[in-house]
Amino acid sequence: MSAYLQGKEMTGGDAPAPAKPVAKPVTIPALQAMRAAGTKIAMLTCYDASFASLMDRCGVDILLIGDSLGMVCAGHSSTLPVTLADMVYHTASVARGNKNALILADLPFASYATPEAALESSAALMRAGAQMVKIEGGAWLADTVRFLAERGIPVCAHIGLTPQFVHQLGGFKVQGKTDEGAERLKNDALALQAAGAAIVLLEAVPAALGKATTELLQVPTIGIGAGPDCSGQVLVMHDMLGVFPGHKARFVKNFMEGQTSIEGAVRAYVSGVKDGSFPAPEHCF
Numbered sequence: 663m664s665a666y667l668q669g670k671e672m673t674g675g676d677a678p679a680p681a682k683p684v685a686k687p688v689t690i691p692a693l694q695a696m697r698a699a700g701t702k703i704a705m706l707t708c709y710d711a712s713f714a715s716l717m718d719r720c721g722v723d724i725l726l727i728g729d730s731l732g733m734v735c736a737g738h739s740s741t742l743p744v745t746l747a748d749m750v751y752h753t754a755s756v757a758r759g760n761k762n763a764l765i766l767a768d769l770p771f772a773s774y775a776t777p778e779a780a781l782e783s784s785a786a787l788m789r790a791g792a793q794m795v796k797i798e799g800g801a802w803l804a805d806t807v808r809f810l811a812e813r814g815i816p817v818c819a820h821i822g823l824t825p826q827f828v829h830q831l832g833g834f835k836v837q838g839k840t841d842e843g844a845e846r847l848k849n850d851a852l853a854l855q856a857a858g859a860a861i862v863l864l865e866a867v868p869a870a871l872g873k874a875t876t877e878l879l880q881v882p883t884i885g886i887g888a889g890p891d892c893s894g895q896v897l898v899m900h901d902m903l904g905v906f907p908g909h910k911a912r913f914v915k916n917f918m919e920g921q922t923s924i925e926g927a928v929r930a931y932v933s934g935v936k937d938g939s940f941p942a943p944e945h946c947f
């Protein structure tokens with residue numbers, strides 16, 4: 663035995679420290695398993711390498727490079743001015759800071775008008791480090807979802823309040839409030855799942871509809887203003903850190919309150935999602 667090991671044995675005496683759980687990369691099958699096990703999925707938007715490193719360290723499961731960057735980073739009043747080049751730049755930045763979180767990037771406005779355009783735009787994001795792309799729209803996008811999924815591009819389908827449709831919706835308004843609207847949303851979710859969507863994201867819908875849609879689907883759902891019964895939650899990082907100067911939506915909670923660091927706030931968000939305490943009734947429609 664080497665002197666080094668002998669020395670260790672002589673000073674040792676205590677039981678070996680329990681192995682620190684090694685963080686594993688979050689994969690799409692892992693998200694499906696989390697849904698099956700009832701483990702909530704914690705997602706945050708992220709736009710740069712430093713925050714990616716921090717969020718990854720705090721156990722955020724999915725980092726979303728959201729086209730909300732046009733509003734929170736660039737100061738626009740909607741997400742429409744965001745370009746594919748903007749999304750590629752921020753996706754590559756986040757990917758460089760990340761180790762284990764799954765990287766999801768938004769396809770920006772008008773970059774997925776046809777399946778072929780969606781493939782080309784998605785390929786640019788995947789080359790920059792995205793592992794899944796998100797598109798806004800209902801059953802009309804089923805062919806696009808299938809076209810991407812069949813070619814190795816996992817898709818998150820974003821329904822409910824779809825901010826790229828702000829001009830048709832007449833503002834950032836809660837969706838699925840009527841019986842007809844709720845039925846349409848559920849049918850959209852089923853059609854997108856059948857086309858191969860790996861995740862369905864529900865934005866600004868009544869909590870009861872978030873629950874019903876989640877129960878109807880086999881794939882995980884991620885909610886933002888869609889109640890506590892989705893498989894996971896997402897917030898815009900500037901909202902949960904209380905630094906966005908614009909209008910504060912009902913679903914937003916400032917996790918800096920009661921914390922003394924950004925890392926503390928992100929950890930509070932992750933545990934709030936995981937233990938089901940976020941969203942609370944005051945954050946729901």
Ligand SMILES: Nc1nc(=O)c2c([nH]1)NC[C@@H]1CN(c3ccc(C(=O)N[C@@H](CCC(=O)O)C(=O)O)cc3)CN21
Pocket residue numbers: 729730733734741823825834835836866898900901906908909910911912913
């Ligand atoms: N900072 C930020 N946070 C977001 O959540 C976000 C963005 N930006 N940009 C892109 C979209 C826009 N989103 C928004 C913006 C505002 C409301 C909002 O104020 N909703 C009203 C509902 C009003 C109604 O239905 O009449 C609310 O009271 O929450 C919702 C979603 C979500 N996304």
Ligand SMILES: CC(C)C(=O)C(=O)O
Pocket residue numbers: 707726727728729730731768863865886896897898
């Ligand atoms: C609000 C989330 C879901 C989003 O799409 C974004 O940040 O762009």
Ligand SMILES: [Mg+2]
Pocket residue numbers: 728729730741768825
């Ligand atoms: Mg978006």
